[in-house]
Every structure is written in C-alpha cells, then in structure tokens.
Amino acid sequence: MIQFNHVKKIYESNLTHALHDISFVIEDGEFVFLVGPSGSGKSTIIKLITAEERMTSGGILVGDYDLAKLRKRKVPYLRRTLGIVFQDFRLIENRTVRGNLEFAMRVVGSPNKVIKERIPYVLDLVGLSEKADCYPNEISGGEQQRVAIARALVNNPKTIIADEPTGNLDPERSYELMCLLEKINQLGTTMLVVTHERDLVNCFNKRVISIDKGLVTSDMENGLYDYETI
Amino acid sequence: MRRFNFGYYIKEGFHGAGSHGFMTFAAITIMASCLVIMGSFVLLAMNLEHNLNALMAENEFLAYVDDSYTDEEGAQLGAQIGAIENVASYRYITREEALADYVGEVEDDSLYADLPASVLRGRFSIQVTDISQLPDTISQVRAVEGIAKISAALDVANGFVTLRNVTVVIALIMVVVLVVVSFFIISNAIKLATSGREGEIAIMKMVGATNAFVRWPFVVEGILLGLGSAILATLVQWGVYQLLMQAVNVYSHVQLINIIHFEDLVLPLMVCFGSIGLIVGVLGSLITIRKFLRV
Ligand SMILES: Nc1ncnc2c1ncn2[C@@H]1O[C@H](COP(=O)(O)OP(=O)(O)OP(=O)(O)O)[C@@H](O)[C@H]1O
Ligand SMILES: [Mg+2]
Numbered sequence: 001m002i003q004f005n006h007v008k009k010i011y012e013s014n015l016t017h018a019l020h021d022i023s024f025v026i027e028d029g030e031f032v033f034l035v036g037p038s039g040s041g042k043s044t045i046i047k048l049i050t051a052e053e054r055m056t057s058g059g060i061l062v063g064d065y066d067l068a069k070l071r072k073r074k075v076p077y078l079r080r081t082l083g084i085v086f087q088d089f090r091l092i093e094n095r096t097v098r099g100n101l102e103f104a105m106r107v108v109g110s111p112n113k114v115i116k117e118r119i120p121y122v123l124d125l126v127g128l129s130e131k132a133d134c135y136p137n138e139i140s141g142g143e144q145q146r147v148a149i150a151r152a153l154v155n156n157p158k159t160i161i162a163d164e165p166t167g168n169l170d171p172e173r174s175y176e177l178m179c180l181l182e183k184i185n186q187l188g189t190t191m192l193v194v195t196h197e198r199d200l201v202n203c204f205n206k207r208v209i210s211i212d213k214g215l216v217t218s219d220m221e222n223g224l225y226d227y228e229t230i
Numbered sequence: 231m232r233r234f235n236f237g238y239y240i241k242e243g244f245h246g247a248g249s250h251g252f253m254t255f256a257a258i259t260i261m262a263s264c265l266v267i268m269g270s271f272v273l274l275a276m277n278l279e280h281n282l283n284a285l286m287a288e289n290e291f292l293a294y295v296d297d298s299y300t301d302e303e304g305a306q307l308g309a310q311i312g313a314i315e316n317v318a319s320y321r322y323i324t325r326e327e328a329l330a331d332y333v334g335e336v337e338d339d340s341l342y343a344d345l346p347a348s349v350l351r352g353r354f355s356i357q358v359t360d361i362s363q364l365p366d367t368i369s370q371v372r373a374v375e376g377i378a379k380i381s382a383a384l385d386v387a388n389g390f391v392t393l394r395n396v397t398v399v400i401a402l403i404m405v406v407v408l409v410v411v412s413f414f415i416i417s418n419a420i421k422l423a424t425s426g427r428e429g430e431i432a433i434m435k436m437v438g439a440t441n442a443f444v445r446w447p448f449v450v451e452g453i454l455l456g457l458g459s460a461i462l463a464t465l466v467q468w469g470v471y472q473l474l475m476q477a478v479n480v481y482s483h484v485q486l487i488n489i490i491h492f493e494d495l496v497l498p499l500m501v502c503f504g505s506i507g508l509i510v511g512v513l514g515s516l517i518t519i520r521k522f523l524r525v
Binding site: 050073076077078079080084090092103104106107108109151155 | 238429430432433434435436437438439440441443
C-alpha cells in the first residue's frame with residue numbers, strides 16, 4: 001500500500017513548489033497510471049516514494065514504512081520493497097544481462113542458491129532467457145527495458161514503480177512492455193506507472209491518477225488520459 | 231541475509247586497485263616515499279636518543295687532584311668526596327696507575343713507554359647514584375680543596391640533547407605534513423576508483439544497497455594502498471639505513487657513534503608504517519566516497 005496524505009514538496013534549492021497538496025491511496029495489487037503534463041510533479045512523487053527526496057509537509061506511508069519518521073539507515077530496506085524502472089534503463093554496461101541481475105541480488109545480500117534459482121525464472125518472465133549472456137549494447141532498447149524490469153523484479157518487491165518506462169521506445173515496443181507490466185501485476189506485484197502516452201493509457205483501462213501543477217486533478221478507475229478537459 | 235560478504239569486498243577492492251593500475255602504482259610510490267622520509271627522521275631521532283642514553287649511562291666522572299699534592303695527600307681527599315651525598319663510590323688512581331692505563335689505551339705504546347709518571351696528575355674516579363643530579367655533584371666535588379679539574383661528558387651530552395630535540399621536532403612536523411600529503415594521494419586514487427562508477431553506485435543505492443555495502447570495496451582498496459605503501463617503505467627504509475650505517479662506520483674510525491641495528495628497529499617501524507598506512511588508507515577512502523552516498 002502506498003498512501004499520500006496532503007503531501008507538499010518544495011525544492012529548497014530554487015524554492016520550486018513541485019507538489020501543493022497530493023492525496024491518494026494505492027492498495028496492494030493495484031495497477032495505476034500516473035499522468036500529467038511536463039513539470040506537473042510526477043517524478044517528484046516517485047522520488048518521495050523512494051525516499052530520494054523528503055516531503056516538506058504531509059504524510060506518506062509505503063508498506064510498513066512511515067516516511068515522515070523513516071531514519072536514513074532504514075532507506076535501503078524501504079527500497080528493497082520497491083522495484084524501480086526509469087526511462088533510460090540504467091543498466092551497467094560492462095555486465096551481461098545475467099550479470100546485471102546478479103549484481104542487484106548481491107547488493108541486497110542474497111545467497112548464491114537463491115540467485116541461481118531466481119534469475120532464470122525472472123528472465124523467462126520477461127522473455128529474455130536467450131539473451132542472458134549479452135551485454136546491454138548488444139540488445140535493443142525494448143529488450144534493455146525488459147532487463148531493467150527484470151532487475152526491478154529480481155528481489156521480489158511488493159511494488160514496481162516505473163517513471164516513463166516507454167519514453168525511449170517506439171509505440172509497438174511500448175505496447176509490449178505495458179503488456180509485460182500488466183502480466184507482472186497479475187502475478188501479484190503492485191504497479192505504479194508514470195507515462196505521457198495517451199493512447200497506451202486509454203488502451204489498458206486501468207486506474208488513472210492525473211496531476212497538474214502539483215495537484216491531483218482526477219483519480220478514476222478505468223480512467224482515460226485526457227488532461228485537455230481540465 | 232545480513233551476513234558480511236567478505237569475499238565480495240576483497241574481490242571488488244582488488245579489482246578496483248587493478249583497474250586503474252597507474253594511479254595505484256603512483257599512490258603507493260608517493261605514499262611510500264612519504265613514509266620513508268618520515269621514517270628516516272624518526273630513526274635518526276631514535277639513534278640520537280640511543281647514543282644519549284649510552285652517554286648518560288656512564289655515570290662516572292674524573293676529578294683531577296692539584297699537581298702540588300703527593301699521591302698520599304691526594305688520597306686523603308677521598309673522605310671529603312665520599313661524604314658528598316650523590317657519590318656512590320670513589321677510587322683514587324695514582325700517577326703510576328694513570329700512566330699504565332693511558333699507555334694501555336694507546337695502540338702504539340712505545341711512544342709513551344718512557345714517559346715519567348709525574349707528568350700526569352692523581353685523580354679520583356667517581357660514580358654517582360643519580361645521573362640527573364650530576365651537574366650538582368660535579369660542582370660539589372669541584373668545591374673540595376685540592377681538586378683542580380673535573381672531566382665529565384656533560385658538554386657532549388648537552389650538545390646531544392639539543393640535536394635530539396631538534397630532530398624530534400623535525401620528525402613530528404614531517405609526520406604531520408607527510409600524513410596530510412599521503413591522505414590527498416589516497417583520496418585521489420579513490421576518487422579515480424569511483425569516477426565512471428557513479429552510475430553503478432546510484433544503481434546499487436536504487437536497489438537497496440546499504441551505505442556500508444557500497445563503501446567497503448573502496449575501503450578495502452584504501453587498505454590495500456596503505457599496506458602496499460607500508461611494505462614498500464619498510465624495504466626502502468631498510469636499504470637506506472644499511473647504506474647510511476656503512477657511511478657512518480667508514481667515516482667514524484673511533485666508534486663514537488653507536489648505531490642501532492636495523493633488525494632491532496624493523497618491528498616497531500613496520501607497526502608504525504602499517505598503522506599509518508591503514509589509517510590514511512581507510513580515512514582517505516571513507517571521506518572520498520562520502521559524497522557518493524547521499525542519494
Ligand atoms: N531536484 C530538483 N530541484 C529543484 N527543482 C526541481 C527538482 N526536480 C524537479 N524540480 C522542479 O519541480 C517541478 C516538478 O518536476 P517533476 O520532475 O516532478 O516533473 P514531471 O511531472 O516529472 O515532469 P516530466 O514529465 O517532464 O518528467 C518542476 O518545476 C521541476 O523544475
Ligand atoms: Mg519526470
């Protein structure tokens with residue numbers, strides 16, 4: 001569960017009011033699109049969830065973690081409950097697909113036995129079993145993003161958070177990727193996807209939270225991406 | 231899940247040091263040079279201290295009796311000398327005995343063989359209880375009627391003390407300066423180790439690595455640099471010391487200067503170099519990677 005309660009965020013460096021008053025609840029197992037124009041504060045919401053930034057006021061709950069009280073030392077453990085995917089993939093170039101996944105598991109101290117079992121399963125899930133020994137620059141953008149999703153998934157997080165995961169992909173790859181995210185969601189992982197792509201959102205009939213200028217403008221089940229109406 | 235992944239840290243640390251070999255080489259060489267310069271002053275100070283102690287350990291001085299006294303009259307002064315508080319024991323040496331000693335000490339004794347004993351003076355050899363009160367005791371002995379002259383190694387000792395103090399101060403300054411220099415060298419090496427890996431570190435943080443986990447490989451690398459420098463420095467120091475020792479032995483025919491054998495110094499030296507290397511290595515890497523861990 002992710003809960004935002006009247007969250008306000010002002011960036012200290014330039015006093016930008018990125019979020020004014022954001023409230024919503026995402027229950028376990030939901031699939032939610034977060035949409036809104038550029039600069040509306042979508043990435044800021046993601047950064048608050050991952051504790052990369054701290055809120056100025058309000059309250060955020062992420063699973064068992066109350067971010068208002070979260071001590072710095074606990075941040076890594078919060079992040080282990082989240083799988084994070086970015087537009088630019090962020091793979092390690094000098095490690096293979098398998099190496100990237102293994103690295104993510106080592107980092108959180110998984111034993112070898114678990115690593116050996118988990119990686120083939122996750123690679124199969126994202127359809128990349130054949131590419132396990134390729135380096136990131138040897139595979140396509142869509143495949144790289146699937147590796148990033150596999151990495152987000154490999155430590156068995158409760159929630160996957162994706163910030164414009166299809167931003168660098170053509171429409172067809174984007175659609176495939178969204179289908180993959182839907183499949184992962186159906187296996188039990190909560191999904192929060194930030195996107196700009198109207199057609200894609202309208203295709204999937206999921207809950208859509210729209211924000212603009214730091215405020216929630218609509219929050220609807222089976223919603224459409226349509227911020228022109230605002 | 232929270233076990234300490236020792237093998238991983240060591241492997242990554244070595245990997246880091248190896249992946250930018252030239253900087254590793256430069257860091258170790260420069261830091262070892264710093265240690266050797268530092269070590270040289272410390273060893274010099276230790277040698278001076280050693281010689282000083284040897285000098286002070288001779289808690290004996292000579293008091294010459296006035297020429298006009300006969301040996302019998304001179305020996306009578308012993309009672310007065312023995313009464314001085316700090317005097318542990320004394321012995322009167324007659325002119326004949328003094329001449330015999332003197333001739334015995336000189337290699338080519340034929341030169342002095344027919345020297346008349348009367349050119350020498352009778353003397354007391356005096357031992358003191360407390361060496362630190364030597365100057366006081368000397369002036370008390372000098373005050374005794376009939377004592378003409380005192381011969382003690384006091385002036386030499388004073389010179390040594392000054393030299394030793396100066397060397398210790400220089401050694402301390404050197405230690406501070408060179409520790410700072412070494413610190414920057416290590417810090418730069420670690421900075422190089424982290425450059426190009428910011429992305430990797432950010433990914434580690436993103437998937438939930440603890441700061442300790444990110445830090446350890448770099449700390450291990452710092453430790454490797456520090457210990458590597460310490461080992462190299464010990465070897466070089468050994469070579470330098472042997473050369474200097476030979477030089478000193480060649481130039482001082484009289485064995486005035488007593489040099490400590492390197493074998494007796496090598497252990498404390500290694501401990502010293504090792505701990506400085508460790509501390510500088512660990513701190514240097516910790517402080518350098520701190521800024522990468524804020525995410
Ligand atoms: N680190 C930062 N420091 C200062 N201001 C920031 C920072 N990050 C974002 N902002 C500002 O906060 C506001 C919201 O930015 P945010 O990145 O959340 O927008 P976004 O909805 O993700 O936009 P986009 O769709 O272009 O990615 C913007 O005005 C931006 O300039
Ligand atoms: Mg954004």
